[in-house]
Amino acid sequence: MRPDATWRVVIVAGLAAAGTSAAQAQLVAGVADPKATNCALYDFATGEWTPLFGGFSVHGLAADDASRTLYISDGLQLRRWSFDNLDTGVPPAVVGAYSPTSRIYALAYDAEAAVLYGVRLTNEGIDRIDPATAALTRVMTYPNTEYDFTGLDWNPADGLLYATSDDMDPHGPGLFRIDLEAQTITKVAPYPVAVGVGGDVDGLAIGAVGAGPTRAYLVPDQPGEVGVLALPGGATLAPIANPWQVASSDGAACWSAGLAAGPARADLAVTIIDAPDPVVPPGGDVAYTVRVENLGPVAASGVTAQATVPAGTTFVSAGAPASHAAGVVSAALGAMAPGAVKTFAYTVRTAAAGSIVANASAAAASPPDPVASNSVASATTTVRQPVADLSVAVASTADCTVPAGGTLGYTATVTNAGPEAGTGVRLAWTLPEGATLLSTVPAATVAGGVATRTVGALAPGASASLAITVRTGTPGAYAAAAEATATVADPAPANNRVVRTVRTITPVPATAPARGRG
Numbered sequence: 001m002r003p004d005a006t007w008r009v010v011i012v013a014g015l016a017a018a019g020t021s022a023a024q025a026q027l028v029a030g031v032a033d034p035k036a037t038n039c040a041l042y043d044f045a046t047g048e049w050t051p052l053f054g055g056f057s058v059h060g061l062a063a064d065d066a067s068r069t070l071y072i073s074d075g076l077q078l079r080r081w082s083f084d085n086l087d088t089g090v091p092p093a094v095v096g097a098y099s100p101t102s103r104i105y106a107l108a109y110d111a112e113a114a115v116l117y118g119v120r121l122t123n124e125g126i127d128r129i130d131p132a133t134a135a136l137t138r139v140m141t142y143p144n145t146e147y148d149f150t151g152l153d154w155n156p157a158d159g160l161l162y163a164t165s166d167d168m169d170p171h172g173p174g175l176f177r178i179d180l181e182a183q184t185i186t187k188v189a190p191y192p193v194a195v196g197v198g199g200d201v202d203g204l205a206i207g208a209v210g211a212g213p214t215r216a217y218l219v220p221d222q223p224g225e226v227g228v229l230a231l232p233g234g235a236t237l238a239p240i241a242n243p244w245q246v247a248s249s250d251g252a253a254c255w256s257a258g259l260a261a262g263p264a265r266a267d268l269a270v271t272i273i274d275a276p277d278p279v280v281p282p283g284g285d286v287a288y289t290v291r292v293e294n295l296g297p298v299a300a301s302g303v304t305a306q307a308t309v310p311a312g313t314t315f316v317s318a319g320a321p322a323s324h325a326a327g328v329v330s331a332a333l334g335a336m337a338p339g340a341v342k343t344f345a346y347t348v349r350t351a352a353a354g355s356i357v358a359n360a361s362a363a364a365a366s367p368p369d370p371v372a373s374n375s376v377a378s379a380t381t382t383v384r385q386p387v388a389d390l391s392v393a394v395a396s397t398a399d400c401t402v403p404a405g406g407t408l409g410y411t412a413t414v415t416n417a418g419p420e421a422g423t424g425v426r427l428a429w430t431l432p433e434g435a436t437l438l439s440t441v442p443a444a445t446v447a448g449g450v451a452t453r454t455v456g457a458l459a460p461g462a463s464a465s466l467a468i469t470v471r472t473g474t475p476g477a478y479a480a481a482a483e484a485t486a487t488v489a490d491p492a493p494a495n496n497r498v499v500r501t502v503r504t505i506t507p508v509p510a511t512a513p514a515r516g517r518g
Contacts, residue, residue, distance in 0.1 A: 027253065029205075029253045030072070030251060033248045039054060056079075060106045065257055065259075066114075070082075071109065072252075078096060079093060086259070095131065098134050107252070108153045110159075115128055146169075148166050153205055189236075192236040202220060207257060213230060216231055226242045268374075268375050272290050272358060282351060286313070289343055289344075290345070292336070294339065299338060300367065305331050307328070315347075322346055324346070350383045353383050358381075363375065385488070386423075388423075388486055389418060390416055390458075391415050391496065401505060408435070408472055414465075424487030425485070427464060427482070428451065437468065440468050479499050480499070482497070482498050
């Protein structure tokens, strides 16, 4: 909205009493009403808006985190406010009137080039602003019949300016990307369909919360919601509530990662890794590695970490800087800068089959840890006896019929699907009743009508075979069975046995040739 209407804005009730020193805010928003506290910051941790200052119209906002400065345009003048003034009541100081005399209704700060930009209302275009004198230098002119840029911000992800335009024609309201070097303007996405956003956006902030994705926040000057778009594509995301209870004539927004970043915090993240898992057989060792990372944003001092020796195990050893006492392995990790990673390792010995759990945690003497949930971790390890999944296949896939006294051959193959080696593996053929064994390949032990090959150890993925040749007996139906056994447990014993039916029939005598007298 342009400043040709009269509106009033107030901060959400109760926020004036909130302590800004505890905020984690990056989104700053303001409105043109000079009679109220009209500039506030949003705390992404609590979802609350906290007032900053007021007493003059806010038409543009931009943040220089390097110099800890917030720039404000009141329309005709450039003002500046130090982050150090947070909670002090010190208002922004006037830098000076824009020269040449102009109305500036949006600001953006390019952190890479250290350049302050503004959108000029009259003779519409984008100007470079001298932050020390408020002098203007034109860098881009665009058709004011096509664009009405009221929000402006710089995107650190691609180094380009972005702007919001409320004009319906010819491009329609939405978010636009501005390339000053190429002198091009490209529409990114239309405004989200949200209360207070549909056709009137006066403030734009672009940034990422922590290590999250880059987003564009579209701030209206009236009650409702702040629209959120994902960048670079412009997909609509869930909105957030804005702080205005009544409408104003104009507004502004910017992104500032350094303003009201909250008290010094160090987010310690802990992981614990076990190897091997599973432990086979019981009595084997488990080696644990505990990893502690400082996710920041500030350094942590006096960091300590500890991990437990799981119940039912015995402590074996610990690597420096860790030591063991009374079932707990502790390590003094000292100071950790943001992004720093420190580790320690220890080993325990298992005793019985089952599950064992090791717990790890970390803490700093200072500063506080804002996320307690990732400061603890656990590792569950399975301890068990070895198992080998043996299966048997027979080359012949169907039952057969042969003449009594005929020969018959079968080949059985045992395969170990693991996960461990099979030990004491045997592959046996139970001969059809009444049959006579003629041969086996390889040689096998024969006893009680059963031919057995002693395979012994069979590695995971390995196979062994036993082929038999028999002479059938009297006519009838008889079973031939191949079966594999082992001294280790088999998790699926149903596939260890294959049975084939042998039907023997009375041979049909050959017809004698006819004889007669010649």
